[in-house]
Amino acid sequence: MSTETKGKGTASTLADRLYGLKGRTLNRVSALAYRTRGGAPSAGVRPVLEKLNRDGIAVTNVEELLGSNNAWPELVAFEEQEAGKQADEIERTRRAADEEGPGKSYLLTMFPPPVNVTPENDILVRFALQEPLLTIANAYYGMYAKLRSANIWHTFPSTLPARDSQLWHRDWGDRYILKVFVYLTEVGAGSGPFTYAQGTHPKGPIQANARGERMYGGTGAFRVKDEELAKIVPQDQWVRAIGPAGTIIFADTRGYHKGGESRDSERVMYLCVYRSPGPTHKEEFAQGVSVSGALTREQRSALPR
Ligand SMILES: O=C(O)CCC(=O)C(=O)O
Numbered sequence: 001m002s003t004e005t006k007g008k009g010t011a012s013t014l015a016d017r018l019y020g021l022k023g024r025t026l027n028r029v030s031a032l033a034y035r036t037r038g039g040a041p042s043a044g045v046r047p048v049l050e051k052l053n054r055d056g057i058a059v060t061n062v063e064e065l066l067g068s069n070n071a072w073p074e075l076v077a078f079e080e081q082e083a084g085k086q087a088d089e090i091e092r093t094r095r096a097a098d099e100e101g102p103g104k105s106y107l108l109t110m111f112p113p114p115v116n117v118t119p120e121n122d123i124l125v126r127f128a129l130q131e132p133l134l135t136i137a138n139a140y141y142g143m144y145a146k147l148r149s150a151n152i153w154h155t156f157p158s159t160l161p162a163r164d165s166q167l168w169h170r171d172w173g174d175r176y177i178l179k180v181f182v183y184l185t186e187v188g189a190g191s192g193p194f195t196y197a198q199g200t201h202p203k204g205p206i207q208a209n210a211r212g213e214r215m216y217g218g219t220g221a222f223r224v225k226d227e228e229l230a231k232i233v234p235q236d237q238w239v240r241a242i243g244p245a246g247t248i249i250f251a252d253t254r255g256y257h258k259g260g261e262s263r264d265s266e267r268v269m270y271l272c273v274y275r276s277p278g279p280t281h282k283e284e285f286a287q288g289v290s291v292s293g294a295l296t297r298e299q300r301s302a303l304p305r
Contacts, residue, residue: 002139014101020187023278030143030277034057039199045132048250049139054305056201056255057239060227062182062246071127072246075270078123079152083268090154092267098158104217106163107260108154113284115151120177122291129291130271130297137274138300140178144301147239149284150272152184155192155260156261161162166261167223168197170209176202181259184268194241194249194269201255207248208232212257228255261298274302 041049044277048065051058062072083090086108093108117125123300128150137145171177199206210229212222230236233256239248251257260267273284289303 001122012184016184017198023276025278027143027276027278034138034143038144041135042132042300043111045135045139048134051141052140052252053203055196055198055239057196057198057203057249057257059239059241059243059253060248060250061243062248065132065248069297071130072121074181075124075127076184076245078121079268080271081151082121083154086110090097093154097158098160100160101221104260106156106158106166106262108156110152110154113149113151114286115149115280115284117185117289118288119289119292119303124270124272124291125289126151126292126301127182127270128180128274128294129302130295131298132271132300134302137178137180138298140250140252140286141176141274144277144298145178145274146277147285147289147302148273148275148304151270153260153267153269153271155262155267155269156191156265157262157266159263162258162261164221164223164260166192166258167215168210168229168256169212169221169223170256175254176276178251178274179251179253180272181241181251182270183243183245183247185266186244187247187267187269188265189240189242189268190262190264190268192260193267194251194259195257196239196241196251197229197256198237198239199255201252202251205245206233223258224256287292 045065048058048060062070066072090108097106099105111121111124115124125147128147181194210224210232212224212228214220215223241247283304285304
């Protein structure tokens with residue numbers, strides 16, 4: 001259930017309240033446990049964490065953050081193998097990128113939710129459980145965060161005007177929403193880089209909302225054009241995350257962001273989302289996520305229930 005789902009009438013309002021209360025209680029318990037035994041984040045992750053707390057976005061890379069012994073080669077090999085298996089679907093989506101209408105015709109989600117985690121694809125989860133990533137997620141939330149989803153996106157060039165997530169928006173549904181994007185291909189200005197308005201995250205100074213318009217003739221989600229966003233965040237505070245394969249972006253997407261406006265080359269990107277432990281979101285995993293190999297207590301607690 002999402003916190004954005006509003007019930008009608010007294011019964012569902014009460015159910016919503018009880019649901020919210022359960023979520024807040026779980027978060028308080030988790031925050032207390034984190035304060036008691038979480039420890040200080042290591043020196044290696046502190047610069048990223050400080051930037052994320054201050055700006056709502058921090059850009060780093062695999063080598064800098066994860067060191068030499070990390071799950072990156074396995075993730076790359078997995079994506080290549082899957083791209084081979086899904087070659088027909090990739091080609092079909094590539095050709096359909098310019099189809100108009102609701103929905104992101106320019107985007108292929110390689111593993112449509114709910115994702116059934118198996119020993120064959122559990123690198124999707126294990127990548128997100130790597131200690132530096134999890135340390136940053138827990139410290140940002142100030143509690144033991146849970147993994148909400150993990151996936152790989154292929155974004156294809158399109159010639160249509162910017163639409164959906166290609167336009168500025170805030171995500172909703174929790175106090176913070178921490179997403180990690182990892183480029184699997186080089187991403188330049190023409191491949192739809194993830195872009196963020198610094199300081200618009202809930203910990204930041206800019207809480208105003210820019211004037212938006214509903215897409216698709218008033219039936220779609222609110223989206224904001226560049227000229228409107230510039231009225232609340234000067235353009236020199238927009239971070240356009242351009243970089244080689246292996247670039248890692250941490251962003252609290254409660255702040256204004258956009259991306260995927262690919263015009264001349266494809267973008268392949270791993271992403272994972274951490275959330276607070278309260279039951280405030282629809283899971284994007286099928287029930288019962290388990291992964292291969294020994295896990296620490298922190299890693300076990302990040303697995304979705
Ligand atoms: O594709 C992108 O870079 C934008 C992603 C986005 O808007 C989101 O994950 O909320």
